[in-house]
Amino acid sequence: MPSDPRRPQKTRITTTVVTHDEPAVDPVAADDPDAWIGVAIDAAEDKLGERSLAYRVGEVMGIVEWFVITTGRNERQVRAIADDVEYQIGRRGGPKPQRVEGLEDANWVLMDYGDFVVHVFSEAAREYYDIDRLFKDMPRFERD
Numbered sequence: 001m002p003s004d005p006r007r008p009q010k011t012r013i014t015t016t017v018v019t020h021d022e023p024a025v026d027p028v029a030a031d032d033p034d035a036w037i038g039v040a041i042d043a044a045e046d047k048l049g050e051r052s053l054a055y056r057v058g059e060v061m062g063i064v065e066w067f068v069i070t071t072g073r074n075e076r077q078v079r080a081i082a083d084d085v086e087y088q089i090g091r092r093g094g095p096k097p098q099r100v101e102g103l104e105d106a107n108w109v110l111m112d113y114g115d116f117v118v119h120v121f122s123e124a125a126r127e128y129y130d131i132d133r134l135f136k137d138m139p140r141f142e143r144d
Helices: 035-046 075-091 123-129 131-135
Strands: 050-056 066-072 099-101 108-112 116-122
Touching: 035 050, 035 066, 035 075, 035 116, 066 075, 066 123, 066 131, 075 108, 075 116, 116 123, 123 131
Parallel strands: 066 116
Antiparallel strands: 050 066, 099 108, 108 116
16 A cells, blocks of 8 residues: 555664774783883874983882883873873783872872883872982883
8 A cells, every 4th residue: 555645654763883893902911011111102202292201210119110101182092091101001901000199190100010100290290209300310110
């Protein structure tokens, strides 16, 4: 039976959900804590962290082997860097931070991973605390 042109026709709406699988990620050797330093620096730089570097501070600190340091231009970027460092280390099979401090005001976020600590500073906080001056004579992380 033909449809009545005066009656609205039912329209079937279909939706398609497209998911994107994340690209395969090379796992990092879990028995090499130094390997996580490169992952942390790469994650910071992917979020446009500035002056990203790591100092081997084990000789003077005793409780931690590395300090990874980077700078974000504003609170949003500081948080984004911290989030991506945790995400990238985790997706490669790395440890979760034992604690994270400073996310509330995002002026200086400290992420304690046990063998290493990631410091994400705002520009003002990095300049004020001048942590680089304290460790300038310590060995720096070098890529293989």
